[in-house]
Amino acid sequence: MSDKAPPLAHSVCVVIPMYNGADSIEQTLASLVGQTRLPDHVIVVDDGSTDDGPQRVKDFAAPFRLTLLQQANEGQASARNHGLRHSEETFVALLDADDQWRPQKLEKQLALYDELSRQGRPVGLIDCYTQVNYSDGRQQVDDRCKNGRHFYDFIHANVVNGVSTALVKRDVIMHFGGFDASLRYSEDRFMWTRIAEYWEIHTVPQVLLDRTVNSGNMTAQPQKYYLNKIRFIEVYLARYGAQLSKQQRIDFVLGNHTDFLNAFSRRGEHAQVIGVYRQMLEYSWQTLIFANGKPTLRYLYARVRSLRKATASTTAT
Template structure:
C-alpha cells in the first residue's frame, strides 16, 4: 500500500508539539481556523509545559476536531511521534506552536500532491517556502524548491524549508518509525533523508509559513544543541556512511560542525569556537580550507581574543 498514492480527497491531521507556548498557541490555532481547506483533525501534544498553554488549547473554540495529549518533557521528536501514531488520517501536517500558516497553505499543498500523483509521481513529502521572523524584526526567507528525487541533497544540507511546512503521507512516516527520539536536534533532517531515499519530495513555491524564531532555537542556545548535533553525525553516518565516498563523509562531518562554529563565533563564545575547530581538525586537515577558510579565520580570531584576555 505504501507504493500506492492515496486518492484525493483525503483526510489531514495537523500535529503540534507544544512546550511553554502560551504566548503563541492561540495565534497558531487561529491560522488553522482560517484555512481555506481546514484540517480534519488537530492534535496538540503538550510536552511537559509549565505555563497556561494547555488550558488555552482546552478552551479554544476550534472549527475542527481538536485533541490535547499530555506527556512529560521528552522533546519535539517524541511529541510529534506521539501525535503521529495517534492520528488515523491519510496525511500528517506538522506545525510548531509558535508558527502560523497562510490561509491557503493546506489547499495548495494537497492540490500539488493530487496533480503529481495523477501524473504517476511517487510523492512522500511536500513542503513550501517559509519566512522566518526574528525578535529584532529581521526576516529570513527559506526558498529551496524541490521537484522530485533529492536524496543526495540531504547529504550536504537539510533542504526542507521548515518542519512547519511539511505535509507527509502518514503511512510513509509511520512505516519508517517516525522521528528518532534519542535526538533533540536534526532529527527532522534524518527523517526527511529516509523519506527521500524512497519517495519524491516537492515544494509549493510560495511563502505559506510564518516562522517565529524565539529563545529556544540554535541561535540562542547552541551549547544545549551541539551535543545532539554530534550524536546526529554519528547516527547519520551509521545509516548512510557506507554509501558515501571518503570525500563526501569528510564534507558531511565538517559542514555539520561548521554550522555550530559559526553560531558560537557570532555569539562571541571563543572557547567553544576553539573546541569545535579542534574537533574538526582532528577529523580532517581539510578543515583549514573548508568553506573558503571561514572556520579557520573564526578560530584564529577566537584564539587571539582568548590569548589577549589571558595576558
C-alpha cells in the first residue's frame, strides 16, 4: 500500500479575455482540450469584438463546460474581472486568446500546489516557464523561477513569466476584488504585487506555455501604451510608495520609464526617447547612471540624430 497522500480535490476555471481573436481562439481552446488534466470550466469573455471570434467559441466542441460572456470593449482587466465574477471553482487559470498551453500545464501546477500545501506553505500563485514566439520569427524562454516571498522583486520587473502562466486561488485574487480595471497596462503586474505582499509565488521549472507576441504589443506600439504605463506608476506608488525606501521608489520609476525609452530607441523614435529621458531626469538625477548609463547613452544618441536631422532639413531649404 502506498504511503503517498492522494491528490487533493480541486476545480479549475480558465478565464480567457478575447478581443478580435478569431484567428487564434480555436487553437487556444484546443490547447485546453489537450490537457492531461482538463479544466472544469472555461469562460471566454468577448471584450467587444468586431470579428467572428464569439461565433467560433459558440461552435467549439469542448469536453468541458464552456461559457461565452460578452461585454462592450473595456480592456483586459475588466474582461478578466467579468469572467472571475462568473467563476466558482477553487482555482482560476488565466489565458490570453492568442496563447497556448502545453499538455501538462494544469497537471504539473496542481501537483506543485498540493506538494507545497502539504508543507504548510501559503501559496497564492503558481506560474511556469514560457516559450515566447515573436511574429518576426525570434524566440526566447522566460524562465524566472520563484520559490517563496517575492514582493520586492516586483519593484524591478514583472517576475511572473506571462499572465497566461498564472494559476491562482480564486479566493486570493477575489480578496482584492479582481484586477484594477482603471489600468490598461501592467494590471497583471499590479495584481501579482498585491498577491506577493501576503502569499508566496512558486514556479514549475518547465516550459508549459507558448506565448505569441505580435505587432500589437508594447514593443511594436510603445506610443499607444506609454500613457497607460505612467498611470500604472501612479497607481503603484499610491498603494506602495509609503512602504518603499526612497531608493526603491527611484528604481521603480526609472525602471518603468526605461522599458519604454528602450522601445522608442529600437524604433528610431528619437523625439520620444528625449521626452521619456527628460521625465526620468525630472524625477531623479540618478537617471544619469541608471542601468549602467544605458538610458543616458540612448538619449545622447537620440539627441545627435535629432540634431543631424534638423541640420539636414535646414540645409535642404
